[in-house]
Amino acid sequence: MWWLLALPVAGAIAAAVGALTAESPVSPEPKTKRSGPTSHPQSGHFERILTANLNRLRKELCSSPGRKVALLGQPGAGKSTTLDALTEERVQPRPRIGIGTDMTDWSRNPDVPLCSFFEDILFVDAPGHGTQRHSTEVYLRLFPLEQFEHVLLFIQGKLLESDERLLRYARSRGRRITIVRTHAGGLTDAERELLRADLSRRSGVPAEGVLFLDNRTREGLNALRR
Ligand SMILES: Nc1nc2c(ncn2[C@@H]2O[C@H](COP(=O)(O)OP(=O)(O)O)[C@@H](O)[C@H]2O)c(=O)[nH]1
Numbered sequence: 001m002w003w004l005l006a007l008p009v010a011g012a013i014a015a016a017v018g019a020l021t022a023e024s025p026v027s028p029e030p031k032t033k034r035s036g037p038t039s040h041p042q043s044g045h046f047e048r049i050l051t052a053n054l055n056r057l058r059k060e061l062c063s064s065p066g067r068k069v070a071l072l073g074q075p076g077a078g079k080s081t082t083l084d085a086l087t088e089e090r091v092q093p094r095p096r097i098g099i100g101t102d103m104t105d106w107s108r109n110p111d112v113p114l115c116s117f118f119e120d121i122l123f124v125d126a127p128g129h130g131t132q133r134h135s136t137e138v139y140l141r142l143f144p145l146e147q148f149e150h151v152l153l154f155i156q157g158k159l160l161e162s163d164e165r166l167l168r169y170a171r172s173r174g175r176r177i178t179i180v181r182t183h184a185g186g187l188t189d190a191e192r193e194l195l196r197a198d199l200s201r202r203s204g205v206p207a208e209g210v211l212f213l214d215n216r217t218r219e220g221l222n223a224l225r226r
């Protein structure tokens with residue numbers, strides 16, 4: 001007949017548990033600020049320098065005649081490698097190439113060179129966007145895209161939402177846009193056609209504005225020079 005005893009005991013345990021959960025003596029976790037991209041202790045400092053550099057870029061572009069080309073995209077997409085190859089390593093200053101990452105940084109030094117020159121063309125090889133230090137939001141607010149004749153948006157794999165936002169921003173300013181898909185050497189013709197159609201549909205850039213390029217084989221460089 002243990003169950004006769006068990007019921008009241010179980011009830012007592014349930015009541016005790018209920019009381020504990022209702023008036024738990026353990027106070028809830030204090031609401032601390034989560035550490036994340038926007039709450040990095042120095043993020044304000046980096047954003048101030050990036051903002052100053054983007055404002056300086058606007059002024060430098062205003063005072064510079066001639067053709068202007070912007071290279072944008074995620075870090076590691078191949079912007080700097082392509083710029084170097086496109087100009088046969090004669091652009092000045094030469095870009096720094098990362099090993100799987102982006103070596104261009106506008107968030108540390110307010111005097112960093114922002115423009116590079118080759119023949120009569122001014123190139124801006126921008127730091128990869130969508131990172132803690134180079135947020136897409138700041139680019140959307142301050143990158144002077146309207147001053148470029150040609151915007152090259154580099155992707156290595158997928159077109160991310162942040163890329164789409166930058167593309168919409170560039171299109172709203174009526175810029176000529178080319179989506180440059182790097183690392184393209186391994187893609188078959190069928191894959192290219194599918195990708196081209198998908199990229200064009202998602203970005204609103206005409207299909208002929210999608211270019212396949214591979215910096216290892218140099219495929220696509222001549223087409224980009226046109
Ligand atoms: N296989 C391959 N590697 C590439 C290509 N383009 C760039 N890379 C490599 O990708 C890395 C990042 O390139 P980088 O130009 O610094 O990218 P960025 O951050 O967009 O300027 C480097 O190691 C390059 O050698 C490409 O078309 N194919």
Ligand SMILES: [Mg+2]
Pocket residue numbers: 079080081095096097098102103104125126127128
């Ligand atoms: Mg780079």
